[in-house]
Amino acid sequence: MDDITYDVRVYKTDVYKGKKVTTYTVRWKVARKIWKEPFRNAAQADSFRSSLLTAACKGEAFAVKTGRPLSWEREENAITWFAFSLDYCAAKWPYASPNHRRGIAEALTDATEALLTTGKGAPAGGLLREALRAWAYSGRLQNGETDAPEHLASAVRWLERNTVDMADFAPRPAGASARAASPRPAEPSPRRLSGCRQYGDAQTSDLQQRHGVRLRAAHPACQPADPGEVDSAASGADA
Known part of the structure; x- marks a missing residue:
């Protein structure tokens, strides 16, 4: 070449x-x-x-x-799930109703918690969810903020470093095992995922029904061939 x-x-x-x-x-x-x-x-x-x-x-x-x-070059071009989710939320914000915005924020918060690469040094669960739900996917856009509030700044910096790369969701090549192609989030723990106590299809179904948001890659149990797709169903979110 x-x-x-x-x-x-x-x-x-x-x-x-x-x-x-x-x-x-x-x-x-x-x-x-x-x-x-x-x-x-x-x-x-x-x-x-x-x-x-x-x-x-x-x-x-x-x-x-x-x-x-x-x-x-691969490292420079890499984008994490957290960075991707911020861009996605910002793109949807101007066109979504208040109820729809809340649904997207809750669903992205759940997905991000499931796609952490480690639990080491993680902020307390309540602080982590506040950084996601109340600021990254809401207050940041509502108030036009570029910097997180002081009490959330460390949590946001931690999130910037510790979610999976979007490249991990790429379709697996022929002959590759499912284990090798799946994203590598942190070892599953009993995190609160919008009240859903089971992972996989049950989790995705719960999010669809409650938020009107479809999360294809919220957990490694989901198919990696749909890379982090977060599609909104406005009629469900606004119901």
């Missing part, structure tokens, strides 16, 4: 001492092109150069177009 290469060489960092600042420039070659990345801090330059060396030594492919390891 012409767009990737394993022909990579990382050079010694260039140091330029100006009158006011010193610039540390990392230089490396991918295929036939020389790439440069300047830094004001020596430690940052060393860290960047070490990352390039590690990728090259591991035999990773580099993108000819960007000069960077393909693994970096």
Whole structure:
């Protein structure tokens, strides 16, 4: 493939001492092109150069177009369930009735709790749900806020780091096992999921009936072929 290469060489960092600042420039070659990345801090330059060396030594492919390891591009382009759900909620907000908005907020809160990747360092359950239900999926949009209230800020930052990637919902390739293709949320725990005490189809059905919102990927028991689809049924939500 012409767009990737394993022909990579990382050079010694260039140091330029100006009158006011010193610039540390990392230089490396991918295929036939020389790439440069300047830094004001020596430690940052060393860290960047070490990352390039590690990728090259591991035999990773580099993108000819960007000069960077393909693994970096995947990380940069990754979107988490939490980020996706914020965008979805914002897109639906202007067109939804008050009852419909509440239904969407409750359903997304339930889904997000089921799609956490870990319980380590998690905020208390009540605080987590407040950060989701009262701010991320409601107050943020209603009040045009960009920053969470002080008492919820740490919970929101934790959520930004600890929900599954949307790539985990991609359709599994032929021959792949269901276990390998399913998303990897945290080990199931008896969280409150809108009063539903069972996971899987029962959970999805409960959400459909109570909120008029269809959550295809709210739990690993659901089919991963429908990637995080959250479709609203306005007539049900407004009933």
